[in-house]
Every structure is written in structure tokens, then in C-alpha cells.
Amino acid sequence: MTGRKDKTTWKIIRLIKPYLHYLILSLVFAVISVALTLYAPILTGNAIDYIIGIGQVDFDSVFYILKILTAVVFLTSAAQWMMNLCNNTITYRVVKDVRTRAFAQLQVLPLKYIDSHQYGETISRIITDVEQFSDGLLMGFTQLFTGVVTIVGTLVFMLSINVNISLVVILITPLSLFVASFIAKRTYMMFKAQSEARAEMTSLVDEMVGNQKVVQAFGYGDKALERFDEINKKLQEVSLKAIFFSSITNPSTRFVNGLVYTGVGIVGAFTAMGGAISVGQLSCFLSYANQYTKPFNEISSVVTELQNAFACAKRVFDFIEETPEIPDAGDAEIMEQADGSLRLEDVSFSYKKDVTLLEHLKLDVKPGQKIAIVGPTGCGKTTLINLLMRFYDVDAGQIILSGHDIREVTRDSLRANYGMVLQDTWLKSGTVAENIAYGRPDTPREDIIAAAKAAHAHSFIKRMKDGYDTEIQEEGGNLSQGQKQLLCIARVMLNLPPMLILDEATSSIDTRTEIKVQEAFQRMMEGRTSFIVAHRLSTIRTADVILVMKDGNIIEQGSHEELLEKGGFYQRLYESQFAH
Template identity: 40%
Template structure:
């Protein structure tokens, strides 16, 4: 197998503006909803901006002429209450609409990511941990869509409020508005400075969570092995270190990020103090009345409040951008190379397979297979044996075109693989792997997975051939029994037999069997071997085996060692040579 990549990915923000643009494109399909929400946002802010004006007039009526005009105060109080009530209703509608849009965007983004995963080459999954990929599909997309549904509303509201408040303050008192030219540049400059420092930290936080998720997924999948080797304390200690890294990354990002809000709030309070001082001076000289000063102070709070809120949520936005970059990094991964123009579908398969002087390496400069040549005539069984790491599975990867050869060529029925469509090539093989895979569903659905429209009779016949029918009939619901996720409610041997039955039902002319009986006991193996012989009859079969007793009847045996074919021939021929195969056989049966 190819080497896995490093567990920690040194991700840095590449283009925050470009990432934001790509994220917002997901909202294009909901542009009419966005337009309605913008109108509601504007209406909500109009109500919010009218409130201080009515409040200032009420205060003016209360202190004017030294006598309280209760009727006027009540009149403006009612209008102020109506304005704020209307504003809150519009704000509620905006929040509900954005949550609805956020869910739809999350659905579309997950669909895009999942569809992308289906067309990525096998090499991507060999290089990346499953937990890190899952983290992008779940955690990162949640972070992005949560920011879209909440932070975006806050920003839209804040922009309208800031602009409206500034306009009203300029109308009320231009001199007092000058105080804002001191505090606003300070707040904006500080926010931008902190943004540059926090963005890399949020990228590191996302990478740390991906690493942690990958480790957890890896350890959970190997839980029984951990318990068998009494390695629990070591695993816990290693997880503790990874968890500390994630916690430190989270703390480093949020500790620095959380200083932004209070600092901007302090700057805004400084501005409020300057406004109060200047307002008092203007009042002393009769240049401003209590109504104007009261309304201006309220508008200044309306003005500074959103700036403070933006400073607080800017960290969440940077966190969302870091998560979005990870998502788009996955979406930007190169897909499997497209079929060549004019590539033909492989039909009427005979099963003639030939490799000519094939060399291949998973990494540049590290060749795994050296000058491999072999030929399988239709209906022949080719067994591939050798020590771990000899290159046996690599041959299967090349036959299925999970990877392309570096040099040489592979032909099926006389046609070079690049002349054939990938889908038709892969459909021409049935596979039974050592790592069994079953999904949550009925036993019937799992066996019939590879054959669309399979009848119950066909499934039962395949199960009988795989020697698992009797076991299935002992289950409460027979073939309708639900297999739990990853087959947790059946044994590994039973899962192996299910995958063998699946391959038996799949009508192909070529088979790949990678340690297909590794998880069954000796007694069951003998029964399955007879079924496998029936399955392989008349079909070109490639069998990877460590138990040499299972491949003695193969038409040709390839003995692999360090990527080279050291010997090839029948069992009898290789035993007579008394070479590498003879030693392997002797080591198992001495």
C-alpha cells in the first residue's frame, strides 16, 4: 500500500477574500430569498433608527419649558414602542430566513463534498486519514453554515445601523460627529491588525481538530486490538497529547481573538466620553439642546454597538474562513483523470489480461514494481504470492486502474487500459477483499449490492454457494435481517462469506480475490474453496494468497519479492525448482 501522508497539515489562509467569495456563491441560488431578507433587514434597522429620534423628542418634551408635557411624552413613547416592536418582528423573520438558507447551503455543500469524494482517486484516500476527511464533511461545514446563518445577519444589520446612525448624527450635530473621526479609525485599524494575527491561528485550530478526529477514528476502528495488547494507557496518553494540541490551538486562537471585542468596546467608550464632554460644552453655550444631545448619545450607541459586535464576530468569521478553505481545498483536489477521447466501453469480456514491462511507484523515485510482465489467458487462475510488501496488492491496484502505470502497459482483451473507460473496466471485475465491507441494510441488499434487479432466488442461490444460507435462515428475519453499521452484529467470518456471496452473484468474466478466505475457520474454508472453484470456473481470476494450500491448483503462480517476479509457473514446477516458492511452501508445512 502507498505510504500515508503526515497527520498534521500545515494549513495557512491562502486567500481570505477569494474564500469568502466562493462561500457566498453558494447563496446565489437563494438570491430572491436573500433579497427579501435584505429588505426585512433594512426595515428592521429603520425601526431601530427611529427609536432614538422618538426618545429624544420625548426627553425634549419632558424637560422643555420647565414643565413636563405628558401627552407629548406619551405620544412619542408609543411611537418609540411601535418602532422597536416592528424592528424586532422584522429581525425575527430575518433570523428564521437565514437559518433556513443556512440549512440549505449546508445540504448543498455536503452534497458537493460527498460527490467530490466519489470521483477522487484512490491515492487521495491513501494519503489522508478518514477522520480528517469526516471532519471536513461535518465540523468544517457546520462552522461555515453557522457563520452564514448568524454572522452574516449580524453584519447586514450592523452595516445598515452604522450608516443610518452616522447619517442621523450628522443631521443632529456635525460638531459632535467629529468625535467619531478619532475613535472609528482606531477601532477599524485595531480590528484589521488583530484579523491578520488570528487568521493563521484559526487555520491551525481546524487542522488540529482534523488530526484529533483522525486519531479517534483510527483508534475506535482498532479497539479490540488495543484491548488485546493492553495498550489502553498508551493510547490514552497519546490522545491526551493530541487533545492538548487541539485545546492549545483552540485557546491560542480564542485568547487572542477575544481581546478584540473588549478593546474595541473600550475605544467606543472613549468616543462616548468625548461626545459627552463636547455635548456638555455645546449645551453650556446654547449650541445644542437636551433633545439633540440625548438623541445623539443614543445614536452614538447605535453606531458604536454594531462596530463592537462586528469586532466580536470577526473571530468567528475568520474561523469560518479557515474551515471553508479546508473544504475548498478538498473540492479543488484533482479528480481521476478523465477517460481519453474515444475510449471504448469494455464489452463481451473474454478475460485475456496481459502486462508488458510494467514499472510503477506510489512516490516519485520509489519504484514498487520493476519490469513486471505476465499474461493470463481467458479462464486461467493466476495466483500471486510473496512476503508482505512484495507488491501483490499493487498489481491489483494497477489491474483495476486505481493507479496508472509509470511505464509499460496493461491490456485486457488486447486493448490497452487507457483505451477503455474506467467504469466498464472496473465493472468487468468482481472483487473479494481481505478487508470486508458491508453497509447498514438487510442481508439481501448487501448480497445483491453489485447486481441491479437481483431476485431473491438469485441471492439465495449465491448464499448457498457461499455456504452462508443456513446461517442466514437461523436469523429471526432471515434475508431481511438488518446488518448494523459496519456489520457490528455479525462476525468477521460471516461478513467475509457475505462478500463472497456478493461476488458470486455479480456476473463477470474476471475475478480478484485478495485473501478471500482469511477470516473463516479451516472447516468453513474447505467448503468455501469448493464454492470458489465453482465461482472461478471459466473466469480469469487473480488470487492473492498467503495460505499456499489454497492456490495449488492455479494455472500460474507468480512469486513476488521486492517488486520483482522471482519465479512463475505451476505448483509442481515451482516445487521442482526448489527456489523461493519451495522455501515459502516448506515454511508453512514443515
């Protein structure tokens, strides 16, 4: 555990390094603030010594000291303000860098990672864990520095007044450090478990909120509540353990601090009675004893917060250090407009090494052909599309597009040659026009309208409150499923790349609109290589080649008429849909 924490510490130090000048400034202001704070009791002690008794007060000297004390208080406040400013700057810039790196990592992570982790858990790492890390880091800078400087400074001032009384403080101090260390070691794993349980809860809430209609439709509410209660109970248990240990830190160190103050008071009183120090110096010493012990309470609280911050930081760093998508080769070419020819040469792929999916696929697609992909659920249709787009890399074999192995061209240029309309629609928060022009944000409004008309989306857009400037809620919450799909179709209509992928693109559209959209698709597919994933076989009768997939293999291919004549698996699929 200690080794992992040390690695996390070094990673945090590397993050802070660019802001070293702010750190140095913060330390300088911390020293100034502490020095002035420690100088104030000396002034107070001197003032007490000028008050000898009734009628024996040196008012001139007392007022002079009060003037200096006022200046000291003002300068201390200014130094503390500047120190806090530096600390805030360091903390929020470091956190900004971490968030930026985490979000940038999200963009380069392979789909394998996204598909194998709950969305809520990933969100928790980028938002909640970074926030917790920020809080701990800020408290660390603000209180840890001043606490350490106060302890060192106080010892120096106390030693300058009387060595014997200072030894009392020095001898009792290690007990406070031992208590804080003992508790801190036991809180790290508990805060780590708390962070993981919190992420699990975030994931469940995200899942339930995003699918509330399905939850209610299937009466899953009670079961969801049971799952929530189970996670909530686990979070409660680990939180209570973490909070229990963290909460006993302060009382424990306060008890030790009380011993320090008592020891100084007793030894100091006897020393003053012996004439070795004045009453004013004893007053000064007691003030120092109080100031000396106070940082231990703060540091013990900071150590507890830092355990939580370190636990959260480790989760964030683990995410940032996940193996990214294999980068484009250094000599990768930028593919200009593809000619639409495509070959699969002995392609094999599986998501898990021990579970085979696609094996030894062979396919030769000529420019402009319409290729339909059909087959039962789980046969590998969507997987094949993922490989064509290089969302996943093949395990064996090659995919050749326009004479290039797709692993030898940049992903961006490869994907720019495809237009995708998927069954699962996705819209960003923004206006209707911004969503249609998602890939080309500088597109003139007339081109956006033309694309919407081609997708038969123009009429419903015009009926909306602000037309093309209507704000779409998160994930298109204020649109029907069919309207969202029409906007996604319009997005592709606007770009019209040389190759198209239509994955159940009209599954959420009414029959009348589907006929119109299919006509638009036919115009759009003219001269373009198109891959059409379909469950409804009526939509792919005009395809040049139909690939029939089963258990990860292409078991039949040919035109609609050819496959019916073969009387094989395709014929059985077709008859199952149109049997009366």
C-alpha cells in the same frame, strides 16, 4: 497569508453567487430593520420634549407617539425575522453545496490520496471544518450586515441632528477599527493551527475507536493515552492563543465605545445648555451613540469568528481542489462483458518515484484461466490487483483486457467486469439483504437468498433475529469476521461477473466452511478468468498458472507441479508451509 485569505474570500463569494437574490433580500430587510431601530430614538426624544414638567405633559401627543413606536417595534421584529430567514437559507444552502462537493470529491480522489492521508483527518475536513465554516458564515451574515448598516445609518441620523457632536463620534471611531484589525490579523493563523490540531485529534480518536480490540490486546492503551495527551496539549496551547486574542477584542472595542459615549455626553450637554439642541434631542443622541458603538463589538466578534471560518474554509477548499483521479478519456469506450483475456505488456509502477516496486512485468492470461499470485509480504501482489482494477494507473507499459488498453475504457465498465472478495471485509450500515445486493439494489429476494446459499451464508442469516432484514451495525460490528466475509462472498456470487479477484477470500472462515466455500468458488470460477491472491499455498494447487512474485517482479510462473519440479523459490515457499 493575506493572499491566501483573499483567494478563500473569492471562493466563498462564488459559492454565495447562486443565492444573490436572498443576499439582496437580506440587505433590504437589514436596512429596514436598522432604519426603524434608528427611528425609535427620534420618537422617544420627541416624547420627552412633550413632557415639559409637572402638570405640563401633552398626553395626546405622547400617546400618539407610543402608538407609532409600537408599530415600529412590531415592523422591526418582522424585518429582523425575515433577514434571519434569508441569512439561514444562504448559509445552509452554501454549506450543503460545500458538503456535497467535498463528498463528491471523495469519490473521485485517487487511492494515492486516501492511502497517504489519515482517515480521521479527511473526516475532520468534511464534517468538523465545514461545521465551523457554517457557524462563522451565519454569524457574518447575521451581524456583519446589520452592524455595517447600523453604523452608516446612525451617522446619517446623527449628522441630521447636529454636525459638531457627530464629529466627536467620527474622530474616535478609527481607533476602534484599528484595534479590531490589529487583533484579527493575529488570530487567522492561530485558528488555522487550531483546526489542524483538531483534525489530528479526530484522526487519532477514529483510529483508536476502530481498532480498540487490537489496542487492548497489545496493551497499547497507555501509549495511546500519551499520544492523545500530546495532541491534546498542542490543541490546548493553540486554542488558548486563539481564544486569548479573540477574547481581548470585545473589551478593547468596548473601551473605545465608552470613549465615544463619554465624548457625546460631554459635548452634547454643553450644546444643550447653549440651546442648540433640546433635551429630547440630547437623549436621542446618547441613544444613537450607544447604538453606533454596539455594532463595533458585534463586528469585532464576527471578525474573530470569520478568522476561524476562513481557516476551516481554506482546509475544505484545499481538499476539494486536490487533484482528482485522472478522468476517463473523452472517447473512452464502455466495455461490455469482457472475454477474460488479459495481457501485461512491460508494466512498471511505483507508489513513490524514488522507490521501485513493479518493473517490466509481462503476463499473458487466456480466457477462463485461474491465475494464482503468491509471494512474501510486500512483493507487490495487492499492487498488481490495484493496477488490474485501475485503482492506480501504470507508470509505463500497458494492461490489455479483451483487446482494449484499460485506460481507453471507462473505469465503471472496467470494474463491472470484475468481482472482488478481499481479506479486509467492508459492509455498509443497512440490512443483510441490502449488503448482499450492494451492486444490484433492485435484485429480487429469491436471488439474494440463492447467492447466500451458494456462499454458505444462508444458515447463519436465518438464525439472526430478523433474518435477511437484520440491520447490520457500522462496519458489521454485530457480526463475526467470518460472517462478514461470507456476506462479501455472497455479494460477488450474486453478480457473477466474467472475471474474479479473490484476495485471501477465505482467510477468516473455519476449515469446515472453507471447504464448502472453496467448492462454491470452483463452481463460480468455471469459465471465468480468476486471480487468486493466496498465502496458504494449499488453496491454489488447482490453479492453471501460479505467478511467484518477489521484490516487484514475477520471478517464476507455471502450474503447481511445474514449479515444484523447478526447485526454485516456489518450492521453498511450499516446503516452508508443509515441512514437518
